[in-house]
Amino acid sequence: MTIDNLKTPTVALGTWAWGDSGETGDGYFGSPLTRAGLEWVADKAHAAGFTLWDTAVVYGMGRSETVLGEVLKHYARSDYQLSTKFTPQAAGTSDDPVADMLEQSLARLGTDYIDLYWIHNPADVARWTPHLIPLLKSGKVR
Helix, strand or coil, X not given: CCHHHCCCCCCCEECCCCCCCCECCECCCCCCCCHHHHHHHHHHHHHCCCCEEECCCCXXXXXXXXXXXXXXXXXXXXXXXXXXXXXXXXXCXXXXXXXXXXXHHHHHHCCCCECEEXXXXXXXXXXXXXXXXXXXHHCCEC
16 A cells, blocks of 8 residues: 555544553553553444554553554454654664664554654654655555
8 A cells, every 4th residue: 555545534543641551650641541441442443433543652652552552453454554653852873763663663563564654743854754765665654
């Protein structure tokens, strides 16, 4: 699937607090949802026709992606779209931190591609944008 035929839903379900334990120092947003509660949300969303899930590496410092990936294992990958983000402030010092961060996200989400991959902060967009092109060409980002 290419960007030309990617149909993006008008509504996404954000998972910024998924995987957050709510304990001081062990998360950011104090989400009280349990794993069973998150699965209930996913089931209701799926039944209602929601298909776009949004997360980011910095949501719960990766825990959101991990929990979302586990919850979505119950569905065929073709039944939903994933949106995640490259965050410049969390970038490493490798030759290609955009690709590295994507690989980490793919592993946490348990998938081999992301439908929408964003630069999470406008910091130095001109620097990071060219790094997205090889990821699109590889099929790891649609």
